Amino acid sequence: MSTPDNPPRGAFAALRHRDFRLLWTGQFFSITGSQMQVVTINWHVYLLMRPYGEKAAAAALGLVGLVRVVPIVVCSLVGGVVADAVDRKRLILVTQTVMLLCAAALALITSAGLKHVWPVYALTALSSAAIAFDNPARQALLPSLVPARDFPNAVSLGFVSFQIALVVGPVLGGVVLAQFGPAAVYAFNALSFLAVVAAVLLMRAAGKGKAEELARVSLESLKEGLSFVWRTPIMVQTMSLDFVATFFASATALLPIFARDVLDVGEHGYGVLAAASAFGAVLTGLLLARRGSGWRRPGLAVLVSVAVYGAATVLFGLSRSYWLSLAMLALSGAADTVSTVIRQTIRQLITPDRLRGRMTSVNMIFFMGGPQLGELEAGLVAAAAGAPFSVVLGGVCCLAAVGAAALRARELMRYRFAEHG
Numbered sequence: 001m002s003t004p005d006n007p008p009r010g011a012f013a014a015l016r017h018r019d020f021r022l023l024w025t026g027q028f029f030s031i032t033g034s035q036m037q038v039v040t041i042n043w044h045v046y047l048l049m050r051p052y053g054e055k056a057a058a059a060a061l062g063l064v065g066l067v068r069v070v071p072i073v074v075c076s077l078v079g080g081v082v083a084d085a086v087d088r089k090r091l092i093l094v095t096q097t098v099m100l101l102c103a104a105a106l107a108l109i110t111s112a113g114l115k116h117v118w119p120v121y122a123l124t125a126l127s128s129a130a131i132a133f134d135n136p137a138r139q140a141l142l143p144s145l146v147p148a149r150d151f152p153n154a155v156s157l158g159f160v161s162f163q164i165a166l167v168v169g170p171v172l173g174g175v176v177l178a179q180f181g182p183a184a185v186y187a188f189n190a191l192s193f194l195a196v197v198a199a200v201l202l203m204r205a206a207g208k209g210k211a212e213e214l215a216r217v218s219l220e221s222l223k224e225g226l227s228f229v230w231r232t233p234i235m236v237q238t239m240s241l242d243f244v245a246t247f248f249a250s251a252t253a254l255l256p257i258f259a260r261d262v263l264d265v266g267e268h269g270y271g272v273l274a275a276a277s278a279f280g281a282v283l284t285g286l287l288l289a290r291r292g293s294g295w296r297r298p299g300l301a302v303l304v305s306v307a308v309y310g311a312a313t314v315l316f317g318l319s320r321s322y323w324l325s326l327a328m329l330a331l332s333g334a335a336d337t338v339s340t341v342i343r344q345t346i347r348q349l350i351t352p353d354r355l356r357g358r359m360t361s362v363n364m365i366f367f368m369g370g371p372q373l374g375e376l377e378a379g380l381v382a383a384a385a386g387a388p389f390s391v392v393l394g395g396v397c398c399l400a401a402v403g404a405a406a407l408r409a410r411e412l413m414r415y416r417f418a419e420h421g
Contacts, residue, residue, distance in 0.1 A: 080222075225358025245402070
C-alpha cells in the first residue's frame with residue numbers, strides 16, 4: 001500500500017493492468033447508463049404523480065429513495081457473505097444480468113404506455129437488491145486485478161470513473177429524455193450492462209480467493225464481518241459520519257422540482273443540474289489520484305470536507321440563480337469526493353482481504369442508505385414546507401453533525417495513514 005513515503009507511481013498506474021482496465025472501462029459504460037436511468041426515474045415519477053398535486057409528487061420522489069434503500073439494507077449483509085464465499089466473477093455476471101432485465105422491463109412497460117408508478121418502484125427495488133450482491137463482489141475482486149502497490153490508485157481511479165459517469169449520465173439522460181422519452185433511456189441502460197458482462201468474461205484473473213481464506217455462507221461468517229466493523233472505532237466513526245451527512249444533505253431527489261418550479265430550466269437544465277455535483281467530483285478526484293495518501297491529518301480533512309458539503313447544500317437551497325446553483329452543486333461534489341476517497345482509503349487499509357466483501361456490505365448500508373433515506377426525508381419535508389426549505393434544513397443538520405463528530409470521533413482525528421502503510 002502506498003504511504004506518504006511511498007507515493008503512487010502515477011495518476012493512472014492501475015490502468016496498466018489488463019484486467020483492471022477491462023473492469024474499469026466496462027463499469028464506466030454501465031454506470032453511465034445507470035445514472036441516465038436514475039435521473040429519468042425521478043423525472044418519470046414526477047410526471048406520473050404531478051396530476052395528483054405538488055405535495056403528492058414531492059412525496060413520491062422521496063419514496064424512490066426508500067424503494068432503493070430497503071433492498072440494500074435487507075440484502076447487503078448476505079451479499080457480503082456470498083461475495084467472500086463464491087466465485088466473484090460468476091456472481092457479478094448474475095447480478096448484471098438481473099439489472100439488465102429490470103431495465104429492459106422498464107423500457108417495455110413504459111413504451112406500452114405506463115400510467116401507474118408502482119411498476120417503477122418494484123423494478124427499482126429488484127435492481128437495488130441485485131446491487132447489494134454486485135457491489136461487494138466487485139470490491140472484493142479488485143485486489144486480485146492489480147498488485148498491492150497499485151491498489152490505492154485503483155480505488156481512486158474507480159471513484160473517478162464513477163464520478164465521470166455521474167457527469168455524462170445525467171446530461172446524456174436529459175438529452176435522450178427530452179428527445180425520445182423515458183423508455184429510450186431505460187433501453188440504453190439495459191444495453192450498458194453488457195459492457196461489464198463482456199469485461200468479466202474477458203478477465204484472466206480468478207474469481208475465487210484462496211480456499212483457506214474463503215468464508216462459508218453462514219451466520220458465523222456474517223457475525224465475523226459485523227464484529228470486525230463494530231470493534232473497529234474508526235470504521236464506525238467514518239461510516240456513521242457518512243450516513244448522517246448524506247441523510248440530511250441529500251437534495252438529488254428534489255432536483256426535478258428545482259429545475260421545473262424554482263429555476264425554470266426544463267429537462268436540459270435538469271440534466272445539467274444533476275451532473276453538476278459529479279463535475280466537481282471528477283476534477284477533485286483526478287487531483288486526489290495524483291496526490292495519493294499524502295494527508296497529514298486525514299481525519300480533520302474528512303470533517304472539513306463534510307462541513308463544506310453541508311454549507312454548499314445550504315447555499316444551493318437558498319439560491320434562485322441557475323449558475324449559483326450549479327456552482328454550489330459542483331462544490332458539494334468536490335467536498336464529498338475528498339471525504340469519500342479518504343474514508344474509503346482508511347477502510348481499505350485497515351480491513352483484511354478475507355473480510356473485504358463483508359466490510360463493503362456493511363458500508364453499503366451507510367454509504368447508500370444515507371442518501372436514499374435522505375431522499376425520503378427530503379421529499380416528506382418538501383411536501384410539508386417546500387423544496388428550498390427542505391434542502392436548507394438538511395444542510396444545517398449536516399453542519400451540526402460535523403460539530404458533534406469533531407467532539408466525539410477521537411480515533412478518526414488521531415489517525416495517520418502511516419500507521420497502516
